[in-house]
Every structure is written in structure tokens, then in C-alpha cells.
Amino acid sequence: MTTDVNDIVETIIAALVKTLPTPVTVTTETSITRDLGLDSLAVMDFVMVLEDKFDVSIPMERIAEVETIGDLARTISELRGHA
Amino acid sequence: MTILAKYTKLREHYHRIAGAGRDPFTVKFDAMLSPTEGMLNGRRTILLGTNNYLGLTFDESCIDKGVEALKSFGTGTTGSRIANGSYDGHAALERELAKFYGRENCMVFTTGYQANLGIISTLVGKDDLLFLDSDSHASIYDAAKMTPAQVIRFRHNDPEDLNKRLRRVADHPGNKLVVVEGIYSMLGDVAPLKEFAQVKRENGVYLLVDEAHSMGVLGDTGRGLAQEVGVEDDVDFIVGTFSKSLGAVGGFCVSDLPDFDVLRVACRPYMFTASLPPSVIATCLRSLERMQEEPGLRTKLMANSKRLYEGLRNKGFQVGPDVNPIVAVSLPSIELAITFWNRLLEEGLYLNLALPPATPNSQSLLRTSVSAAHTTKQIDTAIELFGKVARQLNVQPALVQTAAE
Numbered sequence: 001m002t003t004d005v006n007d008i009v010e011t012i013i014a015a016l017v018k019t020l021p022t023p024v025t026v027t028t029e030t031s032i033t034r035d036l037g038l039d040s041l042a043v044m045d046f047v048m049v050l051e052d053k054f055d056v057s058i059p060m061e062r063i064a065e066v067e068t069i070g071d072l073a074r075t076i077s078e079l080r081g082h083a
Numbered sequence: 084m085t086i087l088a089k090y091t092k093l094r095e096h097y098h099r100i101a102g103a104g105r106d107p108f109t110v111k112f113d114a115m116l117s118p119t120e121g122m123l124n125g126r127r128t129i130l131l132g133t134n135n136y137l138g139l140t141f142d143e144s145c146i147d148k149g150v151e152a153l154k155s156f157g158t159g160t161t162g163s164r165i166a167n168g169s170y171d172g173h174a175a176l177e178r179e180l181a182k183f184y185g186r187e188n189c190m191v192f193t194t195g196y197q198a199n200l201g202i203i204s205t206l207v208g209k210d211d212l213l214f215l216d217s218d219s220h221a222s223i224y225d226a227a228k229m230t231p232a233q234v235i236r237f238r239h240n241d242p243e244d245l246n247k248r249l250r251r252v253a254d255h256p257g258n259k260l261v262v263v264e265g266i267y268s269m270l271g272d273v274a275p276l277k278e279f280a281q282v283k284r285e286n287g288v289y290l291l292v293d294e295a296h297s298m299g300v301l302g303d304t305g306r307g308l309a310q311e312v313g314v315e316d317d318v319d320f321i322v323g324t325f326s327k328s329l330g331a332v333g334g335f336c337v338s339d340l341p342d343f344d345v346l347r348v349a350c351r352p353y354m355f356t357a358s359l360p361p362s363v364i365a366t367c368l369r370s371l372e373r374m375q376e377e378p379g380l381r382t383k384l385m386a387n388s389k390r391l392y393e394g395l396r397n398k399g400f401q402v403g404p405d406v407n408p409i410v411a412v413s414l415p416s417i418e419l420a421i422t423f424w425n426r427l428l429e430e431g432l433y434l435n436l437a438l439p440p441a442t443p444n445s446q447s448l449l450r451t452s453v454s455a456a457h458t459t460k461q462i463d464t465a466i467e468l469f470g471k472v473a474r475q476l477n478v479q480p481a482l483v484q485t486a487a488e
Contacts, residue, residue: 039440045217058235060227061233
């Protein structure tokens with residue numbers, strides 16, 4: 001995994017921990033829908049926060065393909081053109 | 084593991100809601116006494132959740148026209164317009180709607196859901212971009228699923244957020260379509276359409292406004308929010324429905340775009356479904372006239388809305404940000420909302436129970452919709468019943484600090 005993706009993972013985790021109601025250990029392998037108990041709308045709302053942080057727009061069909069935190073970081077990295 | 088096993092959680096959730104009293108998803112009326120009153124389990128019940136804004140469902144002239152068409156043209160068209168042809172009425176309704184909106188073109192759909200689904204998913208193709216408000220109706224989200232275009236959500240009622248997202252893709256060569264609603268169906272909040280229109284102009288994109296809940300409600304002649312705030316020239320497509328102010332079922336889209344009619348052979352939710360029964364078309368033609376003949380209906384509707392909104396707010400209930408025919412009371416928990424809804428029904432007041440994930444910000448809502456046909460007494464009874472049930476349940480509605488939140 002590239003440094004860029006690692007940095008993105010760290011930013012995602014920091015932002016996510018702030019939004020979750022209960023403290024959870026989040027890693028690259030954490031499944032966003034299964035392990036965090038977020039419904040699809042909550043995921044889309046969280047993605048909006050990330051879009052602002054990284055100044056990208058993540059199309060809905062790309063969000064649908066995302067399973068883990070690592071997937072999300074790679075998608076953001078690709079959209080920023082650093083893939 | 085059957086094919087339905089994936090819905091286990093949904094079923095458990097459903098049973099929890101239905102198990103607390105009456106099942107809110109299968110309420111059955113034994114008879115309709117008027118646009119605002121029905122028989123429910125042998126009891127006269129005030130209807131305060133029907134979207135019947137102008138109360139035209141029992142208008143005698145509409146019923147007469149419907150019966151006449153039923154007798155002359157039969158019960159249904161038994162097929163789609165591209166296969167079975169159009170009846171006079173379908174073309175006439177399209178002409179009248181185009182005239183009412185002052186537009187060149189109109190397409191009528193079998194439901195409002197299909198109008199959004201069909202128009203939005205067909206307008207944007209694989210090289211285009213679709214921008215939608217995060218609180219959009221399910222029909223808009225489903226259109227987003229159907230289209231091969233890239234779909235980008237923006238924050239609810241936030242033109243600056245949309246602007247930011249449009250600027251990010253300023254170099255994208257595809258066409259861009261922005262979709263907003265006039266009045267949002269859950270909280271009755273209104274889109275800042277003037278500001279959205281400005282963002283549209285600055286970025287050179289297309290704008291579609293869904294006036295489902297604002298047609299017949301807002302604007303000098305009832306054309307909706309775009310008319311109310313004077314930005315109709317900036318709106319490329321208006322989508323609406325016959326199932327609210329016009330008191331029937333069906334949907335439409337009007338536009339001035341040249342070649343709009345090509346959509347009739349491109350838009351699958353239009354092409355591959357049976358067209359509306361002639362009797363429905365006939366009642367809509369008449370209710371569209373009634374709406375224009377009697378602007379007083381809109382005045383009465385807004386007076387009733389204001390009375391309910393202020394009455395509930397004065398009792399301390401948390402209501403939406405704008406005074407509109409949709410008045411939604413937000414309650415602190417799903418359980419309380421379910422109990423409250425059941426008690427109101429037992430007292431003879433029907434409204435909509437709206438729960439997450441169908442609601443903005445996961446709110447638990449008792450959603451009402453006001454009609455011009457409600458009497459002042461019915462509105463006052465509804466307010467009193469809200470207060471009575473709150474006292475019975477020992478709910479202290481949080482006192483509202485400001486007029487608009």
C-alpha cells in the first residue's frame with residue numbers, strides 16, 4: 001500500500017472515530033457496513049465529510065463498491081489521481 | 084436459508100413496529116366519507132395524512148368526468164402508448180399541462196414515481212453527471228441507480244455545497260443535471276430555489292425541480308415553488324404528480340427543450356408500462372381546471388396549514404422549519420412515535436408514521452398533510468388530540484426556542 005493510501009486511511013479513521021456513537025477499533029480491514037453498524041445512508045453522509053476533507057467527489061456507484069476502510073482509501077486515492 | 088433470508092432483520096424491525104399496536108403499513112379504511120374523513124374500524128376518523136392538498140378527490144365535476152370517460156372508453160387502455168396508441172384524453176392532458184406551465188412539451192406517466200424514475204434516468208447518460216440533494220425522494224434515488232451516469236450527492240438544501248461539488252468537476256465534458264424538490268415530503272421544508280438557480284446559471288448546468296408537493300400549493304397560479312420565487316426560466320424540467328393536488332394518480336414532466344419528444348422512444352418507464360385509464364385522465368383534466376378556477380382553495384389550504392403548524396408549535400411540539408401543508412412533529416424516539424401514533428388513531432385521527440431510514444437525520448416523525456377541505460374544527464380537534472395524547476403519555480414537548488429552526 002502506498003504512503004498516500006496509508007495517510008488517507010489515517011485521516012478516515014480519525015474522522016470516523018469522531019462520528020461513531022461508541023468507541024470502536026478501526027483498521028484498514030474493518031468492514032464499513034458490517035463492523036461499524038452504519039446503514040447505507042449513514043455511510044453516504046460520512047462519505048460527504050471525507051469528500052470535503054480530500055476535496056474530491058466520490059460518485060454513488062463507487063461508494064457501493066466499497067467494503068472496507070482500505071477500499072475506501074484506495075478509491076479516494078484513485079479519484080485524486082495518485083493511484 | 085430461503086431467498087428471503089436477507090430480509091430477516093427487516094422483518095424483525097417490521098414486527099417490532101406492528102407489534103406495538105396497529106400495523107402502520109396496512110391501515111385499512113372501510114369507507115371514505117369525504118376528502119377529510121374515513122371509516123376506520125367502525126369509527127369516524129379525521130384524515131390528516133393523505134396529501135389531498137386541494138381536497139378534490141370527491142369533487143362532483145371531476146367524478147362526473149371520470150364516470151363519463153369510464154362509460155365511453157372502458158376501464159383501461161390495456162397497454163402502453165407506444166404499443167397500443169394514445170387516446171384523445173392522454174394527448175389533451177399533455178396539452179393542458181404544457182399550457183398551464185407555459186411550456187412547449189409535456190409527457191404524462193402512469194405514476195409520479197415513474198415520472199422521476201424515467202425522466203431523470205433517461206436524461207443523463209454514461210458520460211454525464213447527476214447531482215442530487217441528499218434528502219431526495221426514493222424515486223430520485225432509484226433513478227440514480229438506473230442511470231449509467233456518475234451520481235454525486237450534495238448536502239440537503241445547500242446551494243453552496245452543490246456549487247463546490249460542481250466546481251470540482253468543472254472540467255468534466257459531460258452534461259450535468261441537478262435535481263431538487265420544491266417542498267420535501269417528510270418535513271415540508273422548502274428548497275432555496277433562487278440560490279440553486281443562481282448556482283445553475285453560474286455553472287451552466289441543467290436544473291430539474293420536482294414539484295410533487297408544491298404544485299397546487301405554491302405560486303401565483305399554483306405552478307409550484309419555481310413560480311413562487313420567480314425562477315421558472317432557470318428550470319429546464321419540472322416533474323409533478325397527479326396523486327396529490329389533482330387527487331388521482333399519475334405523473335408528468337414539462338420542458339421547453341427542443342426535441343423533448345424523443346424521450347417517448349427512449350424512456351423505458353414510459354415505454355414499457357400501460358398508460359393511465361381514460362377515467363383517471365378525465366378526472367385529472369377536470370381537477371387541473373378546478374385548480375385554476377378556484378385559487379381560493381390554495382388560500383384556504385395555506386390558512387389551514389398555518390393554523391395546524393402554529394397550533395402544534397404553541398403546544399411545544401417540534402415542527403419543521405417552514406409553514407406548509409406538510410406539518411411534521413418530531414419525537415425523540417421510535418418507540419414513542421409508534422405509541423403516540425397508535426393513541427392518535429384510537430382517538431380518531433389518522434396521519435403518517437415516518438421512521439428512519441425513510442426520514443432525514445434519522446428522525447421519528449408524525450407526519451401530517453393538510454387539505455383545503457379540512458374544516459377549522461377538524462384542524463383544532465387534531466391540535467387538541469396531540470395535546471391530549473402527550474398528556475396521557477406524560478410527554479413534555481420540548482419548548483421551541485425560536486420560530487424557525
